[in-house]
Amino acid sequence: MADLYDRYSSVVYAVALRVLGDTGAAEDVLQEVFLQLWRNPNSFNAARGSLASWLAVVTRNRAIDSLRKRRPETDIEDVVFSVAPDLAGAAELSRAAEKVRGVMGAMAPAQRSALELAYWEGMSHSEIAEKTGEPLGTIKTRIRAGLIALRKAFQT
Amino acid sequence: MSEHEQYDEDLALYALDALRGDDRAKLDQHLTACGSCRLELERLRADTALLAMSAMGPRPPQRARQRLLDAVAREARAPLAHDVARRPWWGWLGWAATAAVIVFALSLWQENTVLRATLGSASARQAESARQLEQLRKIAAPIIEPETQRVTLVATKTPPQPQGKAFYLRSRNSLVFLASNMPALPPQKAYELWLIPMSGSPVPAGVFKPDAHGSGSVVNPPLPAGLEAKAFAITIENEAGSPTPTSPILMSGTGE
Numbered sequence: 001m002a003d004l005y006d007r008y009s010s011v012v013y014a015v016a017l018r019v020l021g022d023t024g025a026a027e028d029v030l031q032e033v034f035l036q037l038w039r040n041p042n043s044f045n046a047a048r049g050s051l052a053s054w055l056a057v058v059t060r061n062r063a064i065d066s067l068r069k070r071r072p073e074t075d076i077e078d079v080v081f082s083v084a085p086d087l088a089g090a091a092e093l094s095r096a097a098e099k100v101r102g103v104m105g106a107m108a109p110a111q112r113s114a115l116e117l118a119y120w121e122g123m124s125h126s127e128i129a130e131k132t133g134e135p136l137g138t139i140k141t142r143i144r145a146g147l148i149a150l151r152k153a154f155q156t
Numbered sequence: 157m158s159e160h161e162q163y164d165e166d167l168a169l170y171a172l173d174a175l176r177g178d179d180r181a182k183l184d185q186h187l188t189a190c191g192s193c194r195l196e197l198e199r200l201r202a203d204t205a206l207l208a209m210s211a212m213g214p215r216p217p218q219r220a221r222q223r224l225l226d227a228v229a230r231e232a233r234a235p236l237a238h239d240v241a242r243r244p245w246w247g248w249l250g251w252a253a254t255a256a257v258i259v260f261a262l263s264l265w266q267e268n269t270v271l272r273a274t275l276g277s278a279s280a281r282q283a284e285s286a287r288q289l290e291q292l293r294k295i296a297a298p299i300i301e302p303e304t305q306r307v308t309l310v311a312t313k314t315p316p317q318p319q320g321k322a323f324y325l326r327s328r329n330s331l332v333f334l335a336s337n338m339p340a341l342p343p344q345k346a347y348e349l350w351l352i353p354m355s356g357s358p359v360p361a362g363v364f365k366p367d368a369h370g371s372g373s374v375v376n377p378p379l380p381a382g383l384e385a386k387a388f389a390i391t392i393e394n395e396a397g398s399p400t401p402t403s404p405i406l407m408s409g410t411g412e
Binding site: 015041093122 | 164165166167168169171172173174175176177199200201202203204205206207208209210211212213214215216217220221223224225227228231360378394396397398399400
């Protein structure tokens with residue numbers, strides 16, 4: 001567990017802190033995510049993706065739940081995704097972070113904003129449409145296009 | 157537009173947990189029947205993980221590491237509530253008798269729990285349970301009474317060999333493991349027990365450190381329900397335990 005912590009705690013903590021904006025709350029989520037992994041290591045299936053990606057998704061979900069003061073809605077066993085880029089080491093993680101920031105920086109501000117409101121603030125598409133005053137369909141299109149742009153950047 | 161294209165944008169929202177209400181319910185229903193949309197959802201979830209990487213930078217405070225390791229150590233110790241080191245007289249006993257009593261007691265306890273839950277018409281069964289408990293006390297008396305004289309017989313001039321016995325009751329998810337003559341461990345290391353399932357990777361089944369006499373035990377570690385065991389094995393891992401074996405198997409055994 002100590003080895004896993006040393007390798008991936010920066011991912012988990014950074015994601016939790018980005019959502020919650022509070023170091024104490026982020027530390028609590030960090031504890032919770034690693035303890036869940038300790039209690040149930042089989043919830044992560046190495047054949048389906050990298051542990052860093054899985055931890056990032058699990059952490060973001062837990063942090064959003066915490067942000068909204070709600071009980072955890074997603075069981076960690078339910079987080080399934082297909083093979084993501086190999087983010088096994090610190091160097092790969094750092095390169096990935098750089099690349100994602102590059103793609104996000106190149107997006108139109110409205111598209112980046114829609115993605116960030118959904119991802120980091122846990123807003124629904126209706127809430128985003130209401131906040132930005134844009135049609136629901138536009139928000140949907142922007143969010144999907146944003147995710148696909150990220151995917152393509154890692155396919156090349 | 158094909159049926160799947162119709163869901164493309166909703167799938168992206170779903171992956172971000174940004175789809176709510178009727179749209180989500182409709183997509184949930186579609187996902188139960190559509191493999192290609194489930195696959196695309198998995199891909200989109202992987203894409204959201206990339207988005208998370210943009211937050212990289214801040215590092216957790218030093219104290220967080222120790223806090224986690226302390227919490228893990230506390231949980232790792234929990235299965236050792238019946239550790240031989242704390243009750244040295246267990247180590248004097250024949251494993252089979254000890255484990256049989258423990259498994260029987262656990263089974264009885266679980267049975268009692270169920271009985272209590274269905275108390276309404278269960279007074280007769282409770283009486284039966286009480287009778288069984290009394291029987292258990294009689295069976296266990298020579299083993300658990302402090303004044304009992306305990307003697308272990310071994311072959312003369314034979315160096316004691318490390319041995320472990322696992323008693324696994326799959327239907328009740330109960331596992332009792334007793335070890336003896338285990339060599340001392342390097343600092344900050346522990347023995348980790350693994351349940352080797354019929355298929356798939358070894359499942360962690362508790363860690364233990366032997367006492368001064370080389371005895372140790374694991375009682376009812378947390379395990380996935382109903383797992384069929386092909387074998388059990390022991391490796392040496394860090395004392396907090398490992399989710400997967402990281403060292404060679406030292407001991408292993410299949411069913412008797």
